[in-house]
Amino acid sequence: MPDGAQRSRPRFVIRRSSGLYGYERALQRAGFPLVAGADEAGRGACAGPLVAGAAILSDRASRQIEGLRDSKLLSAAQRERCYDEVVAKAVSWSVVVLPAGECDRLGMHVANVQALRRALHRLSVHPDYVLTDGFGVDGLGVPGLAVWKGDRVAACVAAASVLAKVTRDRIMADLHERWPEYDFATHKGYCTREHQERLDRHGPCPEHRRRFDNVVRAMRGPGDVRAVG
Numbered sequence: 001m002p003d004g005a006q007r008s009r010p011r012f013v014i015r016r017s018s019g020l021y022g023y024e025r026a027l028q029r030a031g032f033p034l035v036a037g038a039d040e041a042g043r044g045a046c047a048g049p050l051v052a053g054a055a056i057l058s059d060r061a062s063r064q065i066e067g068l069r070d071s072k073l074l075s076a077a078q079r080e081r082c083y084d085e086v087v088a089k090a091v092s093w094s095v096v097v098l099p100a101g102e103c104d105r106l107g108m109h110v111a112n113v114q115a116l117r118r119a120l121h122r123l124s125v126h127p128d129y130v131l132t133d134g135f136g137v138d139g140l141g142v143p144g145l146a147v148w149k150g151d152r153v154a155a156c157v158a159a160a161s162v163l164a165k166v167t168r169d170r171i172m173a174d175l176h177e178r179w180p181e182y183d184f185a186t187h188k189g190y191c192t193r194e195h196q197e198r199l200d201r202h203g204p205c206p207e208h209r210r211r212f213d214n215v216v217r218a219m220r221g222p223g224d225v226r227a228v229g
Helices: 022-029 076-089 100-106 108-121 155-178 193-202 213-219
Strands: 035-041 050-056 092-098 129-133 144-147
Touching (some): 035 108, 035 155, 050 155, 092 100, 092 108, 092 155, 129 155, 193 213
Antiparallel strands (some): 050 092
């Protein structure tokens, strides 16, 4: 349970009609004016980094992010526009990148929690309360709540998901230029059929995560000319 969550847990009700900013408004009424959200991108991918974003949004109507939603529900162009707005309008925001090798060393769950924690610690403004998508994060010194599908119900978490997703997609496009044979620009390192076919054909590159069973199988195959390094 996040630090202080039980001791300082506010009592509030979120109605469906409250909209995407309902969590922030309710927490502000409960005495937590600065609410941070955190989310990650790339947890389920077998190649590329894990990226975590964190954001504190302004409560001013003029600084709300128009069209903000869970990054997975936005087109690439919509994500880019929301990303620019979050960067311009947020009270504070941050992004943390954990390379594939660090994900292997830590294991995906630990890497996920650490990435979220690091992103929240890097905020230039200290939050009063933290909302995270799916996983609780301890060691923050403030109360927090893990929200199921938080990127669909809380604006600050949705903003964090956009920051993480856009950053990771840009990284995967750069990795595509280095290793075009895997077509990272298309599948972004996730375990699609096309990615698996290319992984089996060429063997893994240094950006593939060795903890994933499909990568281990490819390392054992005849095409594993890149398994070391």
